[in-house]
Amino acid sequence: xxxxxxxxxxxxxxxxxxxxxxxxxxxxxxxxxxxxxxxxxxxxxxxxxxxxxxxxxxxxxxxxxxxxxxxxxxxxxxxxxxxxxxxxxxxxxxxxxxxxxxxxxxxxxxxxxxxxxxxxxxxxxxxxxxxxxxxxxxxxxxxxxxxxxxxxxxxxxxxxxxxxxxxxxxxxxxxxxxxxxxxxxxxxxxxxxxxxxxxxxxxxxxxxxxxxxxxxxxxxxxxxxxxxxxxxxxxxxxxxxxxxxxxxxxxxxxxxxxxxxxxxxxxxxxxxxxxxxxxxxxxxxxxxxxxxxxxxxxxxxxxxxxxxxxxxxxxxxxxxxxxxxxxxx
Numbered sequence: 001x002x003x004x005x006x007x008x009x010x011x012x013x014x015x016x017x018x019x020x021x022x023x024x025x026x027x028x029x030x031x032x033x034x035x036x037x038x039x040x041x042x043x044x045x046x047x048x049x050x051x052x053x054x055x056x057x058x059x060x061x062x063x064x065x066x067x068x069x070x071x072x073x074x075x076x077x078x079x080x081x082x083x084x085x086x087x088x089x090x091x092x093x094x095x096x097x098x099x100x101x102x103x104x105x106x107x108x109x110x111x112x113x114x115x116x117x118x119x120x121x122x123x124x125x126x127x128x129x130x131x132x133x134x135x136x137x138x139x140x141x142x143x144x145x146x147x148x149x150x151x152x153x154x155x156x157x158x159x160x161x162x163x164x165x166x167x168x169x170x171x172x173x174x175x176x177x178x179x180x181x182x183x184x185x186x187x188x189x190x191x192x193x194x195x196x197x198x199x200x201x202x203x204x205x206x207x208x209x210x211x212x213x214x215x216x217x218x219x220x221x222x223x224x225x226x227x228x229x230x231x232x233x234x235x236x237x238x239x240x241x242x243x244x245x246x247x248x249x250x251x252x253x254x255x256x257x258x259x260x261x262x263x264x265x266x267x268x269x270x271x272x273x274x275x276x277x278x279x280x281x282x283x284x285x286x287x288x289x290x291x292x293x294x295x296x297x298x299x300x301x302x303x304x305x306x307x308x309x310x311x312x313x314x315x316x317x318x319x320x321x322x323x324x325x326x327x328x329x
Contacts, residue, residue, distance in 0.1 A: 026169045057299040068220075070295075077299035080157035086276060091249075091307075093270040094178070097256070106237065106244075108188050109195025111233040114225055116196065117203045129200070133193030143190050144258035147182065183259060183270065187252070195240075202236045203229060238319060239325045246312035249304045253278065273304050 052067070057077055059070040081087060112132060119125045135143070150157050151172040159169035172178055207230065214224050253274035261268040271279075277297050312328075320327035 022024050052207050054298065054302060056295050057302045059295050061294040073295065080304070081296065081303070082301055086271075089268070090271055090276045093269055094249055094251050096180045097183055097187075097270075097272065098244075098251065100180065101187050102241065102244045104184050105188045105191060105195060106241065107155065108192055109229075110199050110233065110237065112192060112196050112227060113199035113203055116200060118221065118230075129193075129196060132196055135190045136193040138190060140190075140252070140255040140258045143186055143255070147186055147259070151182070173263060176266050176267060179259065179266055186259070187255065190255075196279045199233060199238065201238065202233055206232050235326055239328070242312060242315055242319065242328050245315045246308055248311060249273065249308045251275070273300060277301070299317065 056067060056070070058072060059067075059072060060073045060076075060294055061067070061070045065071065067302075087112055114130050116125050119128070140144075148156075151159075151170050153159065153169070153173055156169075156172070162169050172182075210228055210232075211224055214228060219227065251270075251272035251274050256270055257278070260266045260275065267275075277300055316328050
């Protein structure tokens with residue numbers, strides 16, 4: 001029995017050492033946990049605490065009944081939305097706009113980061129980087145006003161140039177199918193600075209000896225870009241792509257609404273899930289018999305979240321099949 005007890009003690013000793021080591025690690029990094037505590041608290045309050053409210057998608061909300069006391073209606077809210085004529089339109093619009101934002105934004109950010117990195121003058125790099133990063137600080141309303149000055153049917157700068165050139169002006173606000181592309185250009189211009197920082201930092205982190213070895217072997221600048229820079233940027237590009245795909249059904253309400261406003265012609269191509277919900281709430285909340293259908297709004301929001309989850313899970317599975325190291329999970 002003594003031998004068995006000694007063997008058990010020897011077996012438990014490594015586990016006890018691991019537990020003690022983990023406790024020491026927790027004590028050692030307690031400052032970092034305190035630093036992260038506000039962010040964790042905010043994330044819990046705004047992401048996890050409201051989750052029980054999802055049941056409103058299956059209820060007809062009443063003020064007297066509240067979230068848990070309102071009557072159940074099953075899938076009636078989803079049926080009303082899916083059988084309507086708006087679901088395909090708003091889903092198509094948000095896919096076109098956000099899909100264009102992902103593709104054009106990624107290509108522009110990677111290309112801009114590579115071009116800035118190729119500049120020999122550090123001062124020139126800083127100047128161009130600051131110029132391209134400046135629109136990030138502009139509000140959505142300011143960006144919309146800027147593009148309105150460019151594209152206005154009556155006093156727009158582009159139409160003014162066309163008139164001076166003897167060409168017919170373009171009635172931009174009368175043709176809704178121009179605007180998804182205009183929104184993509186405006187959003188790319190506004191968010192280019194954030195992408196530049198991410199990809200430029202990744203390029204700077206690449207070991208310079210790799211480029212020196214390539215130059216010794218006679219590689220041109222173009223070959224270095226396509227054989228070294230882009231392959232080494234691939235993990236960052238894939239990561240950014242997967243994160244963007246997860247938000248592809250979540251539109252920027254303020255940005256879209258700043259351009260669309262009350263122009264019903266533009267709603268054909270710019271109306272997305274967020275603006276659709278807002279317009280329904282405004283319409284339902286006006287008049288003497290004002291009533292906001294929170295059940296329908298929650299159902300549409302749940303539809304949006306479910307589509308985003310399915311899409312990111314599918315994209316991550318495809319990436320995992322191609323290269324497991326590039327997958328998120």
